[in-house]
Amino acid sequence: MSSTTTPDKPISTVDPVNGPVPIIAFEKEWLAIAKTKSGRASGPDDTSEFWKKCRWLGASWLAGLFNQVIEAKSMPHDW
Known part of the structure; x- marks a missing residue:
């Protein structure tokens, strides 16, 4: 986990x-x-x-994964 927080954009x-x-x-x-x-995550989880x-x-x-989402025409609920 990152030790810094960034404001939501x-x-x-x-x-x-x-x-x-x-x-x-x-x-x-x-x-x-x-x-x-490197060293700059898009969020606090260092993805x-x-x-x-x-x-x-x-x-x-x-x-x-992205192609499966496109083919299914539906995103996972967790997103």
Whole structure:
């Protein structure tokens, strides 16, 4: 757990996707994870550090999970 707390930032909105949603590629997840700065979590749980340590295996798992969510057209309730 991180020893610092950060204030919540407002979540921005985006326009809906018209037509089929493209598949999320492993490479895009890998690049997104690689771009995160070490030592700077997106929240108090240090999740960015976790995903950086998982490397390509974590990126592959995330891409698969996100694609399942897209296919099901439903997000898990815990999110």
